[in-house]
Amino acid sequence: MHIIRKDGFDFGFDPNACKSCPGNCCRGESGNIWVNHEDILSMCRFLQTNPIDFTPLYLNRINNRLSIKERVGEHGMECVFFDHRQKCCSIYPVRPHQCRTFPFWEYFKKYKDELVNECPGIRP
């Protein structure tokens, strides 16, 4: 069992738990999935499109930042890239930095209880 740990965080993460998780980090409560320029270029390459076509289809502008759109799903809101049949990200190899760094977010240092309730991969 390989537990990932990161300096400054008092919990670890077992990525094997993703196999049995229905995608809690991509759906449920509404939230922002921030993307940067590099993220957009990677996603465009993967989807064989360009930022001009990609942006209005998949992104919302919120206070000068860009966030991936959400849609209403069976279990609340979900990211438009969440594949609910496979229960995983449809753009996993190029998922944005915010998704790749989950669950090691500054926010969860303060709100670890929220994380423990959401993610079955959190370990002491």
Ligand code: SF4
């Ligand atoms: S981009 Fe992929 S990993 Fe990130 S929230 Fe959307 S479905 Fe989940």
